[in-house]
Structure formats: structure tokens, C-alpha cells
Amino acid sequence: MGLIRYILGGENRRNLRRLDAMSDKVLALEGKYAALSDEELKAMTPALKERLKAGETLDDILFDAFAVVREAASRVLNMRHYKVQIMGGICLHQGRVAEMKTGEGKTLVATLPAYLNALTGEGVHIVTVNDYLARRDAEWMGKIYKFLNLSVGVVVPGMEDDEKRKAYACDILYGTNNELGFDYLRDNLKTRVNQMVQRPLVFGIVDEVDSILIDEARTPLIISGRGKESSEKYLSANRFVKTLTPETDFTVDIKEKSVQITESGSAKAERFFNLQNLADIENADLNHHIQQALKAHYIFRKDNDYIVNDGEVIIVDEFTGRLMIGRRYSDGLHQAIEAKENVKVRDENKTFATITFQNYFRLYKKLSGMTGTAKTEEEEFRSIYGLDVLEIPTNKPVVRKDMNDVIYSTERGKQNAILDEIERRHEAGQPVLIGTVTVEKSEEISKLLLKRRIKHNVLNAKNHAREADIVAQAGRLGAVTIATNMAGRGTDILL
Secondary structure: OHHHHHHHOHHHHHHHHHHHHHHHHHHHOHHHHHOOOHHHHHOHHHHHHHHHHOOOOHHHHHHHHHHHHHHHHHHHHOOOOOHHHHHHHHHHHOOOEEEOOOOOOHHHHOHHHHHHHHOOOOOEEEEEOOHHHHHHHHHHOHHHHHHOOOOEEEEOOOOOHHHHHHHHOOOEEEEEHHHHHHHHHHHHOOOOHHHOOOOOOOEEEEEOHHHHHHHOOOOEEEEEEEOOOOOOHHHHHHHHHOOOOEOOOEEEEOOOOEEEEOHHHHHHHHHHOOOOOOOOHHHHHHHHHHHHHHHHHHOOOEOOOEEEEOOEEEEEOOOOOOEEOOOOOOOOHHHHHHHHOOOOOOOOEEEEEEEEHHHHHOOOOEEEEEEOOOHHHHHHHHHHHOOOEEEOOOOOOOOOOOOOOOOOOOHHHHHHHHHHHHHHHHHOOOOEEEEOOOHHHHHHHHHHHHHOOOOOEEEOHHHHHHHHHHHHHOOOOOOEEEEOHHHOOOOOOOO
């Protein structure tokens, strides 16, 4: 097995040897640029642009550009790229996926190819998984670009078109996959070119690339407007499904998120709605409402898939754990959930434009990405996006211990074990992070910790406004933090 793995890994080793040799050339320039004054270092940006105008390629100026960024990062952030980070940067510039382990500094790695490619003046997009990271990285890493006289922008929800147009015109832009995709759709609905906010999509660097390009690949982005007025059928269907018995009147497939009404259920529907035959074509609309009502009750769960806030049903993103303000389920599902939760059932929406993440990111002339887990999806990256994956070695040997999973026979037993472990670590002064899948679970553990009088913070979709403050404190002595996947991919907790 080891021999097979060695043979199959031959291409990766050959590519790494090439990157290793290239990174040595960047490191060799350290003394040259360290000797420059701040003004002389800043002057390298127009000098490199002139070399491009004179006919040189990005590959020709790569070594100097990377060396300039290394020196600027050292002066501005007191951070100098390690050799493996330079290798990762070259990998990204070449339009590949760099697999780099957790803690290897992927945020800093992106500054190397971003600066190099921004010298063309065509713009570089750095894609993050949430708005918090987009803002944080634009401010944090933006100091390097600004020092080198490049402009930095960030796009987040709620910005006006003029603000977004200005941000997209910057040399380097930070934004989420959601916001970039929706801006593309909104631009395609505009009637004049000068109203559009995005420039041509030239180079994209995707952080947590496996999550965005593989896990969420088929997730549709949908722009909709007001459609038909909300039907009374949502309310009557909601009342009806409450009379049904699971397994007898309908079956549920949680994995496929589908429901199927049985003959018994159909008979009850015919009596409830005074119908001859529920399967008749004229009853198709009612049948659809019943299906959606069943999904609302038995598949979509409050504080898991959505929350109710101020009389409004708000979707919770299953990948990021964040609220998707303004987003609504399609095909009447959102109205069915509103009827279930006894809030105002709003008007139905009509779809105006839609695109999947897969199709959006394939519009970029050059695409690259980085993540801690990519090799297992290498075949999908290659077949769908034409991207190959390189495993970049760690700067130092990994000392983290990955423990085996522990399985308990009961929920109570698992909870007690979690609480005992938290209490033991907390008394020793160690900061503790407890990850949960849903808002509901995070609040459940919070109540149990309160009973044991253990002070803690909860980070979930309901208190997202405190995210920066909670993350900043999570690594402190004795801190206990419960978090959904909001504190998952890309979130750095400093110890």
C-alpha cells in the first residue's frame, strides 16, 4: 500500500521540487530588498508595472514581486512569509489548488499571488466564506497592499451600487462567494453597462476552496421579485398536515429532503378538502401545498435550518451557520414554514435570475484556491474546474494530536462526558471551544453549563453581531466558548 501511495504521489513530489527551487530564488532576494528604504520599496510597484508594459510576463517578474511582498509584510505586519508559504503562493499563481494544513497561514499566502496579478491592473478577487473574514482580511492584509501603493476593496451586503463599483475597481477585492455571485446576477439584470458594478472576472483566489467549489457547487443563487399574492392554501395545508400520522399517512426521507403522502393520507386529504381525487390534475396546486407543508413540519427545523426573529423566518446557512438575511426558500416552502411558525405569510416570489457557484466561478479566466482538505476531492477539481491539487508541506512538523472519536450509547452520557471534560480543562485554565452543528444544540449545552456555573460565551446565528468580540476572547486563559460552524472554516483564534 505504501509503495502504491509513493508511486501515485510522484507527480506531486516533482511539482514540489520545482516550487522548492523557485522559492529559493525568492529567498535569495531577501537581502536586496531588505536594504531598500520604505520609499524605494514602494517604488518597486510602478517599476514592476513598467516591466510588464515592456513585454515581460508575470512569471518573469514573479521572484521580484514575491520578494517585495515578503519585505513589505515584514515591515508592516512583522510577518515574513516562510518558504512553504512562498511555495503555496506560486501554486496559487499557477492556477492550482494548494492544500495547506490548518495554521499554516493561508491568509498571508494569498498576498503573494494577489499582489503579483494585481500589477496587470485587471483586478484580483480573494473569496472568503463569510463577511466577517472578508472585512477582517481586507483590513489586516490590506495594510501590505496599501504600503505598496495598491488599492484594496471589500464588498459586503448592504452597500450601495456606487460603493460597490468603487470597491470592484480596486486592484484587490475581498468578498464572499455569495456577495460576488449575487452582484453578478444583479449586473445581468441592469439595462445599461455603466450601471454595472463588476469588472470582467480575471483572477479569483478562493479560500476554503473545497467548501465553496465542491460542497456548495450546485447551490443556486437566486434573485427574485414579488410574484403572486400569498395563497390561503398555505394556512389550510398547514392545518391539514397537523392531523396526519407519520409513517401511516406519509413517509419522510430526511437525506433526500423529500416527503411522500400515502393512500391513507390522500384519503384524509380528500375528506378534509372535500375532493373527489387528490391525484387529479386540477388538484396539483393543492397537492404541492400539502407537500411543502409536510416538509416544513418534518424536514426543516427551527433553530437548525432557520430561526424566527421579530416575526420573520430567516434561513441559517447550513455551511457557515450564518443568517442569510433577505434570502427565502423557493417553491412556496418559505410560506409553508411561515404558516407553521404562525407568523405573517408573505407573498410568493418570482425568479428573475439564477446561477450556481459552479457556473459562476468557471467564468474566471484564472482560478485558484487553498484549503486544508483538498486531495480527497482532486478528481472533482480536475474534471469540473480544470484545477490540480498540490499538497504543500508544513513549515514545522505537526505537533497537534488528533484523538480518536468517542461514541456513547446515550445522549445523556455524551453530554455528561462533554461537561466533565469542559470542567476539567476550565479548572486548569485552558481555553475550551465546543463545536455544535445547530443553534439548538449550542443553546442546549449552554443551559447545561449554566447549571454547573461555568461562565461561557455562545456564538451562533442569533448573536452574530458579537462575533468579533467573542472570537477575540475565545483563546484567553480559562475562556469557554460554544460555537456553531460560524467559528469554523477560516476563523483564527489566537491563544
